[in-house]
Amino acid sequence: METARPADLLISILLSVRILWLMLLLLLLFYPLLEPTFFYGEVCRWFRKMVQPKINMMNKDDFFLFHKLYIAWSQDPWERDAFYIREAFLAGPTSYNVIMEITCTRSSYELVAIKKAYHSLFKTNLDEDVARYITSAEIEHKLLTALVRGYRDEGSVVNEKHANSDALTIFSVLSVPENPLLDDYVVMILASRSILHIKSVLRHYQETTGSSLYDELGTTYPIMKDTLQCLCSPSSYFCKVIEAAMQVPGEANETRKEDLARVIVTRADVDMKNIKQEFYRKNGVTLSQRIFRTGSRNYIEFLSMLITMEEDTEIESVSN
Numbered sequence: 371m372e373t374a375r376p377a378d379l380l381i382s383i384l385l386s387v388r389i390l391w392l393m394l395l396l397l398l399l400f401y402p403l404l405e406p407t408f409f410y411g412e413v414c415r416w417f418r419k420m421v422q423p424k425i426n427m428m429n430k431d432d433f434f435l436f437h438k439l440y441i442a443w444s445q446d447p448w449e450r451d452a453f454y455i456r457e458a459f460l461a462g463p464t465s466y467n468v469i470m471e472i473t474c475t476r477s478s479y480e481l482v483a484i485k486k487a488y489h490s491l492f493k494t495n496l497d498e499d500v501a502r503y504i505t506s507a508e509i510e511h512k513l514l515t516a517l518v519r520g521y522r523d524e525g526s527v528v529n530e531k532h533a534n535s536d537a538l539t540i541f542s543v544l545s546v547p548e549n550p551l552l553d554d555y556v557v558m559i560l561a562s563r564s565i566l567h568i569k570s571v572l573r574h575y576q577e578t579t580g581s582s583l584y585d586e587l588g589t590t591y592p593i594m595k596d597t598l599q600c601l602c603s604p605s606s607y608f609c610k611v612i613e614a615a616m617q618v619p620g621e622a623n624e625t626r627k628e629d630l631a632r633v634i635v636t637r638a639d640v641d642m643k644n645i646k647q648e649f650y651r652k653n654g655v656t657l658s659q660r661i662f663r664t665g666s667r668n669y670i671e672f673l674s675m676l677i678t679m680e681e682d683t684e685i686e687s688v689s690n
Contacts, residue, residue, distance in 0.1 A: 435627070439672055443635045448480065452488040454632060455496065459503040466510050467596060468632070469500075471607075473517035474600040478524060509551045513593060516561035523564040533570035534578070536563070540571070541579055544586055551594055560597055569602050605644035608633050609652060612645070616660060631673060638676040646677065 442450055451472050458465040473481065488496040500518045504511045536559050543550040550556045559571070575583045587595040600607040615630035637645060649657045661674050 435631075436672060439631050439635065442631070443638070443672075443676065446487070447636070448483040448487040449491065450636070451476065451480075451484045452491055452496075454636075455484070455488065456492060459499060463507065463510065466504065466514060467593070469514050470517060470593065470597055471600055471611075473514075474597060475604055478521045481518075481521075509549055510593060512554075512557050513551050513560065513597065516557045517597075520558075520561035522562055523567065525564055526566065528564070528566050528570045530570060530574075533567055534574045536567075536571045537574035537578055540575060540583065549591060551591065556594075560594070560601070565601050568598070572598070572602065605641060605648040608637060608641075608645050609648045612649065612657070613653075634673050634676050638679055642677060642679075 442453075445453070455469055455472060458468040472484070476484065485496045488494075488499075492499075497515075497519050500515045501511075504514055539555055540550065540559070543553045543556055559568070563571070572583050579586075583598065584595060587598075596607065599610075611629055611633050615626035615633075617626070633645075634642070646657045649660070653660065658674055658677050661670060661677065
């Protein structure tokens with residue numbers, strides 16, 4: 371069955387509004403030929419019957435959020451990321467994960483393009499704004515500054531000796547009762563090492579200590595754990611963000627629904643297939659089904675179309 375294009379919902383709304391306005395114009399043009407009682411009676415009642423449901427739908431379905439979502443999807447990806455980073459700066463510490471998320475999942479080339487877009491849109495330098503806005507916590511400041519300013523190695527060759535040395539360094543830092551992100555070398559590993567290298571570091575850490583670095587970090591160092599997960603297993607990280615956005619059974623958490631929209635819009639044509647598979651593996655229900663449980667709003671329908679832009683695969687097989 372052919373999947374509707376993401377723009378179909380907006381096009382249908384615009385066409386219906388255009389038809390209604392055309393009807394109103396025709397009625398006004400032929401008004402002198404009509405009996406006043408007819409115009410103010412049957413026609414007005416009919417027109418109100420046609421228009422009022424549309425108005426009610428827009429109010430009830432949070433049309434503003436739908437409009438913002440559609441604009442985000444239609445934007446240039448680099449401008450969109452620049453807007454998300456700017457909003458995170460203004461929102462404060464509760465949104466700093468957005469900056470980490472973008473810097474960890476974009477290539478060095480894309481980060482340069484985001485910085486250019488940021489400067490063009492806001493007439494200020496992104497590197498400088500990191501230092502200006504993130505002042506409340508030294509840990510977040512050190513890490514996010516390094517992630518924004520750093521240029522990650524994207525090579526395909528891993529020096530296993532260096533990876534083992536980095537694993538031992540992280541182990542020694544975790545052995546003292548101090549946040550590991552206060553160590554400049556640990557921050558440098560997260561900000562500049564290649565993803566393949568960091569995956570090798572995790573493997574060497576497991577082999578050397580007998581325990582997973584994720585387990586060692588636990589809930590004590592959440593931003594470091596999220597950074598590692600975002601770098602090495604982005605589908606798991608984004609699945610976690612989506613689950614947090616819908617943590618209230620049967621409905622999306624109102625404070626997190628923009629996180630839900632951001633993840634789906636930015637990953638729709640990148641790795642949505644992997645995210646859907648991971649979501650089904652963890653929850654036993656498809657992401658599309660879970661999204662529709664959150665409501666029948668316009669923005670939910672639009673998100674569902676973005677999720678199913680690519681032809682759906684038999685993701686149920688991942689559970690076997």
